[in-house]
Amino acid sequence: MRVLVIGAGTGGLCLAHGLHRAGVDVTVFERDRDPQHKLLGYRVGISPDGSRALAECLPPEVFAEFVRTCARPIRHVHMRTEKLRTLLSADVEPGDDPIRSEKSVSRTAMRKALLTGLEDVVEFDKTFTRFARNDDGTVTAFFADGTSATGDVLVAADGANSRVRKQYLPQAQVVDSGVTAIAGKVWLTPETRELVPSDAEEAITLLFAPRGANLIVHHMVFEGEPADVSSPAEGASNAVEPDYVMWGYSASHDKFPDLSGATPERLKQAVLDLTPKWHPNLRALFAQADPETVFKIGIRTSEPFGAWDSSNVTLLGDAIHTMTPGRGIGANTALRDAQALCRELVAVHRGEASLIPAIASYEADMREYGFRAVLESRDQIDGSSPVHKPVIGRVMLAMFRTFLRVTNAVPALKRRFMASENELRDTEGQLDSNHEVLRAG
DSSP states (O other): OEEEEEOOSHHHHHHHHHHHHTTOEEEEEOOSSSTTOOOSOOEEEEOHHHHHHHHHHSOHHHHHHHHHTSOSOOOEEEEEOTTOOEEEEEEOOOOSOSSSSOEEEEHHHHHHHHHTTOTTTEEOSOOEEEEEEOTTSOEEEEETTSOEEEESEEEEOOOTTOHHHHHHOTTOOEEEEEEEEEEEEEEOOHHHHTTSOGGGTTEEEEEEOGGGOEEEEEEEOOSSSOOOTTSGGGOOSSOSSOOEEEEEEEEEGGGSOOOTTOOHHHHHHHHHHHOTTSOHHHHHHHHHSOGGGOEEEEEEEEOOOOOOOOOSEEEOTHHHHOOOTTSSOHHHHHHHHHHHHHHHHHHHHTTSSOHHHHHHHHHHHHHHHHHHHHHHHHHHSOTTSGGGSHHHHHHHHHHHHHHHHHHHHOHHHHHHHHHHHHTTTOHHHHHHHHHHHHHHO
16 A cells, blocks of 8 residues: 655654555655755644554654654743733643653754655655546646656645645535634843743734734743754754744734735734734734744634545645644644544555545544544634624623632632643543543442
């Protein structure tokens, strides 16, 4: 059996490792010209579900390298106002288990780690154009450079703009969430560290502001000597890039001016223009972001839909269930896909299952948990939500802030709130907890 994977993203590389370890003939085709291609976005939060998938699919030494390149673990979650007033603050126990723990990793570092050992598996500068089915049951992928490849299975791991999906499942729609986000990166120096509260280190800070605006601030601090801030692209011997603070500002589209073709400096100014009454330290973070790291994105999301007839073409990750960053589970759901699909294809390779039923089994489960994650994420980021409206939005913000303050003041409510937030990130752990409750009962 030969498997063709379109896209060398997180899910595609995880799948390739699992298949390669099992002796399956697999090739990954990536449109980027080389492994050093600049990736959009900075931090990836890897949940226990994501770590389980990586640990199962990756060779032990590659998984160890992935863990080594992660930033210091999250130990706190803070929810605040735009004036940096605390709404809710909770400690998070990262744990010592390399799998049952939350991790923060740079996208660049993660790709570098996942490419380790796949030098003969991944082909770069291969832009997929279309596929064709053959009379012998195989499938051929065609590329923009005039080449092609034929295999028994074609896996779409080519992201939200998947060309495979557009040809294979034209009914699958990716729609605008109505929310625009602008993000930037501030290199950590003695001066910039003063801009963020001391308890925000090793933490995720979420800010809820008027007019439906939100901000996420996250520290990425690596072990060992950081790279030179004046030359961040050089990285360091033990970290892909220097320590930094990442911020991401989001609001509904109508709050922004026309930013078509806007420069990074113009994007930063747009955020400053929208936050004149915010805490001055936050505005300083916006202003000091490295222009080379600032980007804008219109957040999109899949529309869940029903089952399709399974074949030797299948999909994983954003190629089938694009989701907003509202729950921070997009990459983890792609890894879960890779783990599940790998199990099914390895069973076929070993003669323990037939190909199409195996893929159908994977897709049935994937649709259930994948589209559920899409809806959960969309509930968090939706430009049509009343919170973005002038009057009712103020009322809803006031109610939400009151809810968070009350929750923060009552330990039992805080524990329940944090448990519900983690439910989608550790599904096996949730099952274990449910089993404990049943046994106790």
